[in-house]
Amino acid sequence: MKRLDQLTLKQMRALSAVVDEGTISAAADRLGLTGPAIHSQLKSLEDIIGAPLLIREGRERNTPTAQGQAILDAYSELRAAMARALHRINALNSGLEGSVVLGVVSTGKYFAPRIVAQLHKELPGIEVILKVGNRQEILAALEKRELDICIMGRPPRAPQVDARPLAQHPHILIASADHPLAQKDLILREDLFEQKFVVREPGSGTRILATRFLDETGTAQKVSVVEMSSNETIKQAVIYGLGIALISAHTVADELRSGRLIALPCHGLPIYRTWYILSRADQRLSATAEKVRDWAISHAAELLPDLKDLKNTGHTG
CATH class of the missing domain: 1.10.10.10 (Winged helix-like DNA-binding domain superfamily/Winged helix DNA-binding domain)
Structure with a gap:
């Protein structure tokens, strides 16, 4: 032949x-x-x-x-x-099949698996590869073009990105149920004096926000700070009375509902930021990545923790 x-x-x-x-x-x-x-x-x-x-x-x-x-x-x-x-x-x-690498800052790891699971149900032809890291790690991966899209708070200055709002991101002050401040109807600035704050590592978006809060309330020089490497360790430290913390309400929704933590009612809180879903401006998204991005935006309300019932725990949003 x-x-x-x-x-x-x-x-x-x-x-x-x-x-x-x-x-x-x-x-x-x-x-x-x-x-x-x-x-x-x-x-x-x-x-x-x-x-x-x-x-x-x-x-x-x-x-x-x-x-x-x-x-x-x-x-x-x-x-x-x-x-x-x-x-x-x-x-x-048409974006109904393929793979997408989704980067999520560590604060978002409490709802990111729900996004992946729901995507798998509704768009089974799409494989979503989830990568979780702190802000610096996610930005480094974005810089190296290792991510198709990512979810974070404040968009970076570099690299240039196409950032689209995903959902509101409230930050609250949390304490253990038996903390002395837990019984107060309203936390004043002077109530924060001499308190111990549990914070994330430098470079974390949550750390930046906590530092700004302390500066704006004039308490930065009047509190002591204990540094933790993750939101999970911060939650445990606060539960066991090590201090109080300014943290994303999305990371502590379950603990607030169970009563293991409470949200302290404080002037100026919650601080509302925004979750963004973004990609590099100089990187054309595949149809599949566009499908995942647009799907996440349209389903954000049902994918993020429901915070409507947190008002009874001191949440004043």
């Missing part, structure tokens, strides 16, 4: 049409070709195969030889494979 790459779909299509229609002339009519063109394609195919492909049975019938049937079977499989490929291409072009 000659080289495989000499076979063409046109040759196999001509063979299939002759077998289906019975004659070369009928096959030519179906395909919009001339009889000699069909004959030439069959002759080329027989030369490649090295054997006859058709048995002539009367004037109106051409049946395949064993070799011809093998080609027809292969052609049928090729058509099915191409149909599947085109279906997948259409899905990719």
Whole structure:
């Protein structure tokens, strides 16, 4: 047999049409070709195969030889494979299939798995690869083009990004249920004097916000600070009475509902920031990444923790 790459779909299509229609002339009519063109394609195919492909049975019938049937079977499989490929291409072009790398700052890890799980249910053809890190780590990954889209608070100055609002992001002051401040109806600035604040590491968005809050209330020089490396350790430290903390309400929704933590009613709180979903401005998103971004924006209200019932815990939003 000659080289495989000499076979063409046109040759196999001509063979299939002759077998289906019975004659070369009928096959030519179906395909919009001339009889000699069909004959030439069959002759080329027989030369490649090295054997006859058709048995002539009367004037109106051409049946395949064993070799011809093998080609027809292969052609049928090729058509099915191409149909599947085109279906997948259409899905990719419409954003219904493919993979997306989603970066989320660590404060968002409490709702990010819900986003991935719900996406899997509603858009099962899309694989979402979730990467969680602190703000500096997510920005570094964005800089290296390791992320398609990411969720964070304040958009960075560099690299330039296309940032779209996702949802409000309230920050509250939390304490343990038996903390001395827990019994007060309203926390005044002087009530914060001599308090111990549990804060995130430098560079964290939550740390930046806590520092700004202490500066704006004039208490920065009057409180002591204990640094923790994650929101989870901050929650545990506050639960066990180590201090109080300014933290994202989305990270402590469950603890507030269970009573393990309370939100202290304080002037100027909650501080409302915004969650953004963003991508590099100089990086064109795939249709799949656009689909995930737009889906997340339209479903944000149901994906983030419900904070409406937190007013009974001191939350004053």
